[in-house]
Amino acid sequence: MHFVFMGVSGSGKSTVAGRVAERLELPFAEADEFHPRRNTEKMARGEPLTDEDRRPWLAALARWMADHESSRQSTIMACSALRRAYRDHLSGGAPDVRFVHLDGPRDLIADRLRERSGHFMPVELLDSQMATLEPLQPDENGSTLDISHSVDRLVQDATGTVAAALGTVPSARRRR
Numbered sequence: 266m267h268f269v270f271m272g273v274s275g276s277g278k279s280t281v282a283g284r285v286a287e288r289l290e291l292p293f294a295e296a297d298e299f300h301p302r303r304n305t306e307k308m309a310r311g312e313p314l315t316d317e318d319r320r321p322w323l324a325a326l327a328r329w330m331a332d333h334e335s336s337r338q339s340t341i342m343a344c345s346a347l348r349r350a351y352r353d354h355l356s357g358g359a360p361d362v363r364f365v366h367l368d369g370p371r372d373l374i375a376d377r378l379r380e381r382s383g384h385f386m387p388v389e390l391l392d393s394q395m396a397t398l399e400p401l402q403p404d405e406n407g408s409t410l411d412i413s414h415s416v417d418r419l420v421q422d423a424t425g426t427v428a429a430a431l432g433t434v435p436s437a438r439r440r441r
């Protein structure tokens with residue numbers, strides 16, 4: 266089973282998914298690291314990516330999932346996965362891919378982006394991210410979390426959801 270924590274830039278994907286992966290000792294992919302350099306440079310200039318820019322990136326992410334699937338490993342990924350078509354592309358990587366949408370108000374996310382340091386993504390791209398976002402549709406396998414909660418609460422809820430789906434118990438020494 267593969268879990269993709271999705272949402273616009275600044276919604277908390279990396280923070281929350283990274284900690285869930287750590288607690289459940291699952292392989293973790295940060296989708297930002299799979300972008301070809303031209304994509305990262307484009308976003309850093311304040312230009313949104315196109316479907317075409319995102320295609321090779323999504324293919325690399327689906328491949329990463331497929332590789333873990335072939336060694337029967339479940340995974341966690343932090344990936345914006347903004348459009349339905351992108352999620353369908355990722356879902357091609359393995360038979361059971363589930364999504365967790367980190368959702369919240371634009372102004373809260375803008376504040377968090379302004380406070381975040383050391384990241385190439387400018388806050389100016391948030392409106393294009395929000396316009397591109399297609400929320401989960403009823404026939405998609407996923408759930409939504411409200412990002413106005415604390416990181417600890419979100420990690421706890423998401424760990425519970427993932428652990429229940431996997432039929433595992435979070436390890437006690439990883440609880441914090």
Ligand SMILES: Nc1ncnc2c1ncn2[C@@H]1O[C@H](COP(=O)(O)OP(=O)(O)O)[C@@H](O)[C@H]1O
Pocket residue numbers: 272273274275276277278279280281343377378380381382412413414415416419
């Ligand atoms: N629930 C939260 N409450 C407060 N701050 C948060 C929360 N989630 C994330 N943050 C902070 O917001 C910023 C963006 O989070 P990040 O994980 O980098 O988002 P993304 O990976 O979706 O771009 C980071 O500085 C992070 O520490």
Ligand SMILES: O=C(O)[C@H](O)[C@@H](O)[C@H](O)[C@H](O)COP(=O)(O)O
Pocket residue numbers: 273274275279296297308314319345346347386394
């Ligand atoms: O498809 C996209 O437009 C990008 O993938 C984008 O959604 C992603 O959010 C950036 O790579 C910034 O990275 P963070 O989401 O970690 O801020």
